[in-house]
Amino acid sequence: MQTQPEADLNQQLAALLARPLGERADFLAELAQVDPEQAASLVRMLDQSEPATVRQADVIADLETRREFDSDTYLQRRSQMLEQVWRGRRLGDYEVESILGQGGMGIVLAARSVLTNDRVAIKMVRPDMLGPNLDQRLTRESDAMGRLVHPGIARFLGLARTDEGRPFLIMERVDGLSLDRAVAELDLSARVRLLRAIAEVVGVAHAGQIVHRDLKPSNILVDQQGQVKLLDFGIAKCLDDGPTQARTLTADRMLTPRYAAPEQIRGESVGPAADVHALGVILVELVTGCESGAVSSTSGFLAEQISAAAISDPWLRAIAESAMAGSLAIRYPDANAFAAELTRWLAGAKPKVLRWTERVRRQWLDRRQALSVTAGALVVTALLTAFGWYEWVFLERTIEPGYALIERDLVGLTGAQKASIREAFVRDAEGDRNSAIALMKTVADTHPDQPFPAVMVAIWLGARGVAGTEPYVAEARELLNKHDNPFLSLFLEGNLNKGNVVDDRRAMASALALRPSAWKLRYGxxxxxxxxxxxxxxxxxxxxIQFTHYRDRRVPQVLADRALLGDCAAVRPEISRLPEDRPIWRLWVTAACDFSEGKLEAASQGFTAILEAPANTREPSTEDIVRSAQLLTLGQGGRWAALLDEAALGYRRSREQHDVYSAHRDAVMALTAAKLLGRDAEAADWLSRVLAVSEFEYQVDAHIAVRLMGLHSSYSVPAMRARVETDMANFPGLSYLLLALEAWQSGDADSARSELARARREGLAETRFAPVLAALERGLGVTQGDNPVLLWFAPWSDWIAQWVVPAAVLSTSPSSEQVGSD
Known part of the structure; x- marks a missing residue:
């Protein structure tokens, strides 16, 4: 009766004989790397079965030749053969299911326990790495690896041996993407946050005196929840911690030269700083997008030094340079120090390595052996210190944290001019933009060669839609062409609201990548x-968004928007951080949370309290938004009479102040309330006011709202075309949007949908007209994405669609409920 090993050998021999003659040596070469004894047995059996065809000596010579070849490349080319060699093999209490990968130390197998059915990963050490001391080192280090328990580290489950006594490592099997694949769709800030999480995990190991020694993207997995898992902790130390001779033989295979620290390349003892070097290389790759290059030897490594010069952000570049420094005195001592620097960068703070005191300290430590304490050296040190303070401290001081504007942006201005700019930002933060613009204009006029004030004037005037802004924009662009300030150039282009939201988003995101602490750009x-x-x-x-302080008028706006988008759980704890002397802000954000959570009565009371607050406590910059919120709260609650009264009052106020935007909102709300109350005469009056709006986007929105209420009005498409004649040349899709509106008004919904499809094909959805395009699509029942994102601003027809009974929305003839015309 055959024993199980004999049966396995016969099965393998049958599979081998079934292969073409040219593939048999390849198969035996693969098998020899994972089970030399079985390969030798098969060679003998094959020699006996077909002595004339395959000679034992020829096969053995072939095996030796292939062992000298690059094993990783060889194994990768023949993964299918490996699957056949390993699949179904028993290793102690585990059965191999598949091959997970191959590396410098050997092969990684997916296996399952035959006792508990647990899924594990098994690491088989390459046969040529086995030595008399390996068992001792693995046993010694396995205790330390077993104690290293952290959610971010793949657990070491134990050390076992095959029936032949060959050791293998049992690890937690992790499902996820390697780091380089996981970051493909992430922006710069998200990549840095992920690397910080990795560094924090490595820091836990460093605190336990465990060094990874082989950190690289393939050893870092990211699961579907975005959590990191580090693989192979401690294993490199086991395989590379023997006598000098053994280390010399294996170092070239155990290192991944691209990520290895100089001291590793030199064969010296290593500590946590070696992992920091690898993290620095990974930082360069994540920021610049360069791919990991494969280097096969230490000489290749020395020819391919990784440089941080391609990183445009000066703070990140300094962090990477310090992490990859050749001198241990300059390099971060461990991963926790590296993670702390990334945290500072994410918060918009200057890295510690750029503080002049830190730079002087590191340079002194690095050069103390070569420096002699002489008067000349002290003078040079003093000069370098003064220059370093100016370059790395003074010029990096923050001027306006929301935009991440710094002292470097104001170079060339006098102290008085800088003081005026700071005061302008204070006024703007308090909601007094008129004074802010006046102060910034004064600086721009008195110093026409400095681009910064011209940039701010162009942006602030453009945000208001003020006529005559273009000369300021042209002047700012001309000055920026003469000055090397890529951030200001992107900052300007991203905030001009040119109409093409794709270009605006690209410029704004690029500026944010240069200065990630600019939370107002993220708000945009x-x-x-x-x-x-x-x-x-x-x-x-x-x-x-992370606020540097809470005294900016946009802070409650950000929090209120987050609340309306459903993040009340995160927003409510922030309310207590708002200034106590700004009770209006606290009321506003609280009411926004109540509104989002469906507590409409509480929300209405909060908004009313804000609008009825004493004049000396009101906030002009927030009052209009709060009025919109109050009207929407009344509408959501179906309080139509109260909505009509509030909207009518607001309309009169808006007309007195020549506020077209608010007048349009109030008229649409009043029309909606009158219609739903059945007050036809009042509805007819409000209809004429709604359709008299002059701004194009609001005019389109008005006609959508009117149609949603089952009303009818005649209007002239050519007249509407005349209002956007200039825009028509830049946005061809506008003409199709107008044709769609005309077709819908005449009762031809199918033609309207067809014209909308043409407008979208012409790219109108990528322009500032996207909201009205989407609103018209929803009114016509065109399915384009999710439900509308509703905030405190137009298009108001999106809110109307929630309140009215949409019975007449898709009617093909003018509604019988017509109550007026323009």
């Missing part, structure tokens, strides 16, 4: 996402 990106009906992206952008 969130509103671009809202305009494109990308609610989840808007929520993600807002959630990433």
């Amino acid at each position: 990106l969130s509103h671009i996402a809202i305009g494109r009906n990308e609610g989840e992206l808007a929520r993600q952008e807002l959630a990433q």
Whole structure:
């Protein structure tokens, strides 16, 4: 009766004989790397079965030749053969299911326990790495690896041996993507946050006196929840911690030269700083997007030094340079120090390595052996210190944290001019933009060669839609062409609201990548996402905002927007951080949370309290938004009479102040309330006011709202065309949007849908007209994405669609409920 090993050998021999003659040596070469004894047995059996065809000596010579060949490349080319060699093999209490990968130490197998059915990963050490001391080192280190328990580290489950006594490592099997694949769709800030999480995990190991020694993207996995898992902790130390002779034989295979620290390459003892060097290389790759290059030897490594010069952000570049420094005195001592620097960068703070005291200390430590304490050396040191303070401290001081504007942006201005600019930002933060613009204009006029004030004037005037802004924009661009300030150039282009939201988003995101602490840019990106009906992206952008202080008028706006987008659980704890002397802000954000959570009565009371607050406590910059919120709260609650009264009062106030935007909102709300109350005469009056709006986007929105209420009005498409004649040349899709509106008004819904499809094909969804395009699509029942993202601003027809009975929305003839015309 055959024993199990004999049966396995016969089965392998049968499979071998079934292969073509040219593949048999390859198969035996693969098998020899994972089970030399079985390969030798098969050679003998094969020699006996077909002595004339295959000669034992020829096969053995072939095996030796292939062992000298690069084993990793060889194994990778023949993964199918490896599967056949390993699949179904028993290793102690585990059965191999598949091959997970191959590396410098050997092969990684997916296996399952025959006792508990647990899924594990098994690491088989390459046969040529086995030595008399390996068992001792593995046993010694396995205790330490077993104690290293952390959610971010793949657990070491134990050390076992095959029936032949060959050791193998049992590890937690992790499902996820390697780091380089996981970051493919992430922006710069998200990549840095992920690397910080990795460094924090490595820091836990360093605190336990465990060094990884082979950190690289393939040893870092990211699961579906975005959590990192580090593989192979401690294993490199086991395989590379023997006598000098053994280390010399294996170092070239155990290292991944691209990520190895100089002291590793030299064969010296290593500590936590070696892992920091690898983290620095990974940082360069994540920021610049360069791929990991394969280097096969230490000489190849020395020819391919990794440089941080390609990193445009000066702070990140300094962090990477310090992490990869050849001198241990300059390099971060461990991963925790490296993670702390990334945390500072994410918070918009200057890295510690750039503080002049730290730079002087590191340079002194690095050069102390070569420096003699002489008067000349002291003078040079003093000069370098003074220059370093100016370059790395003074010029990096923050001027306006929300935009991450720094002293370097104001180079060339006098102290008085800088003081005026600071005061302008204070006024703007308090909501007094008129004074802010006046102060900034004064600086721009008195120093026409400095681009910064011209940039701010162009942006602030453009945000208001003020006529005559273009000369300021042209002047700012001309000055920026003469000055090397890529951030200001991107900052300008991203905030001009040129109409093409794709270009605006690209410029704003690029500026944010240069200075990630500029939370007001991220706030702008969130509103671009809202305009494109990308609610989840808007929520993600807002959630990433970290305030440096809470006294800016946009802080409650950000929190209120987050609340309306469903993040009340995260927003409510922030309310207590708002200034106590700004009770209006606290009321506003609280009411926004109540509104989002469906507590409409509480929300209405909060908004009313804000609007009825004493004049000396009111906030002009927030009052209009709060009025919109109050009207929407009344509408959501179906309080139509109260909505009509509030909207009528607001309309009169808006007309007195020549506020077209608010007048349009109030008229649409009043029309909706009158219609739903059945007050036809009042509805007819409000209809004429709604359709008299002059701004094009509001005019389109008005006609959508009117149609949603089952009303009818005649209007002239050519007249509407005349109002956007200039825009028509830049946005061809506008003409199709107008044709769609005309077709819908005449009762031809199918033609309207067809014209909308043409407008979208012409790219109108990538422009500032995207919200009205989407609103018209929803009114016509065209399915384009999710439900509308509703905030405190137009298009108001999106809110109307929630309140009215949409029976007449898709009617093909003018509604019988016609109550007026223009």
